[in-house]
Amino acid sequence: MPGQGETTVSVPLTPTRSDLYWRRIFNKYDRDADGKISYAELKEIIESREYEHDLPDNVVEKIMKLADRDNSGYLDFNEFVEMMHNPDFKAVFGHFVARYVHSIVPHRGPVDTTGMGPGFLYVPKSLRDGTYEEEYSCWPPAICMILISLVEIVMFCYDAAHGSTTAVGPLAKIFIYNPHKRHEAWRFITYMFVHVGVVHLLVNLLVQLFLGVPLEMVHRWWRVTLVYLAGVAAGSLATSLTDPRVHLAGASGGVYALIAAHIATIIMNWAEMEFAIIQLLVFLLLAAVDIGTAVYDRYWGAGVTNIGYVAHLAGAIAGLLVGIGVLRNLEKRKWEKRLWWAAVILYCCLMLAGILANIFWVDHFPDTKL
Template identity: 50%
Template sequence: PISATTLVTKMPRQNLDEVPLNDFNSHYRHIFDTVDTNNDGYICVWELEDFINSSNEEANIVPRHVVKKIHKMADDNGDKKLDYREFVNMLEHPDLQHLFGQYVTSYVNFIVPRQKRAAVYGVEDRQLIDEYTCCPPPVFMFLISILEVAFHLTDEIIEKNSTLSGSGVTAQIFIYDPQRRHEVWRYLTYMFVHIGYTHLLVNLAVQLVLGVPLEMVHKGWRVLVVYFAGVLAGSLANSITDPRCRLAGASGGVYALLTAHIACAIMNWSEMMFPYVQITVYIVIVACDLGQSIYDRYFLKVQSPVGIAAHLGGAIAGLLVGIYILRNLQQTKTEKYIWWVALVLYILLMGAAIVINIAWPGYFAGAF
């Protein structure tokens, strides 16, 4: 270790200006502002002392008189205070790295995206936010949304107000009707039918807000698989739990996108900043929406048009499919186990729902 005397004597004033500013300048500015506690734009001796001693594991290991000498050596213009450039030169001086290195490294680890740190330190350290890209552009959610709007407007143009009851030309072809379960396309195409403009606009807004960011990281085809898995799971769940109920809307797919974000956070835990916050937010959204619908229907006895089973089925499908199909930047052993559990559970649930729909027609016939 370098002694305090050696530390100061090895800092000739003429060498300070020879230390080049590196790529962390913008982040040094944040450090400078943090150290400058009185916000006067300069670092005085006592601010430097607090900074040095707070950045080391042992408290007050640098005596005050040494701090004063360091401050004086770094003070190029002799005004007894350090401006930003003087401060950065001091931080980058090789003989002071053991004093300031720990603080700077901790700050950079918090502020700088991991991919940038990887370039600086020469190691692979990927973070999910670095994977966002508009090339190729995220078009799939936009295309799905355009189709939903087009079918809605077609019905409204051909027969005014037909979209309020789902009786339009395209609605009659696409809507899930339990009495026409043999027309298997309806298990998916009901997503193109919406009852009223509010139903349509809410689904469009949510699926674009949730789906486009997913496309930018995981590519469109993966997001489409998640979305359609939610739609299909929603209709299958609804057909079993509420066999007399017609079904319209893309809420199964929307719920799948919601829980796909949870799946993404679970499988990229170490590559995300604050993954627990994201998971908590999405769980609260799903729980509040489903909880309100369940309370209205089963406790207040309100005749709600909300397909609770479709929403729940879509949510479960989005979580399970998202876990095994969305990108996992750095897979751990635990995540491998989670991947297999999600895959097997999804196959079992979907297989059971399909078998029930095919093998027990009497169950559905008895509902009418």
């Protein structure tokens, strides 16, 4: 135990960045703001629903035994910091404590540093890495993409039962995007439920579940739904303008929106993600290869294909812009705020232009007589 003189010398007049970081965590524990953490406060936090699966049941007793050096029944700030740096403590609790500490401070911003005036909490990059991954949660359950996939499967099976798996069944005729029936506005969205063949359906199902469910676990269902539907709508609007006589089926616009949404969330949460550059390159490569293949098959490949690559590209653009606009950003920076406004304005302008063109550019489209 250091003496009084040593203690006086070691306390800086201005709090360091590390002090501010640990003070933020300490204040999060200290529910009644009395400057110390009681057994009851620790127990209340640990047994709360959000953290009940992160720490073992006997964690309170072990924390108090290891950290309460003066046996006062409370942890003051110095004891708390020592506890978090104690190698014996880390050996006992392993990853549980690290995960718990990161979980309680995912949102960073201006804080009051206990009487020293407003300040900005700086967290070093080494402490921010992986924070995004720790935001994954199974509650509420990620069921939106699952439900959409089930609807696609049911509709495909219904048409198959009526003798068609090539988007000419009774349901497909109602929901497919048909350029001769553009006045039926629902077709600009509902074409996502129609698929041409089993392979087409399975590929879209696998990709949208593989990419959509993880997004829902971090960003919640309604944000992912907005991104997905934005990609679907952008795909049909863009296809109607560039390929006005093409029928459109499949969820590729929404699927590419999900791919681009992952890119958007990597950009907006770069410092909070582990291996961000690798994830970004993987998604960019995936999108580039698929779109490139679709373009090649459409114009230079053997046989006749009608792959709507414009819907892929438009869906990706919509997913990127809407993803930046609606998906969670764990730590907002000035340039990210400017990027947010630019993305929202650009998306609104593109969508408005697409809608107006579809309404008023009558000569560009085929007659509405089938």
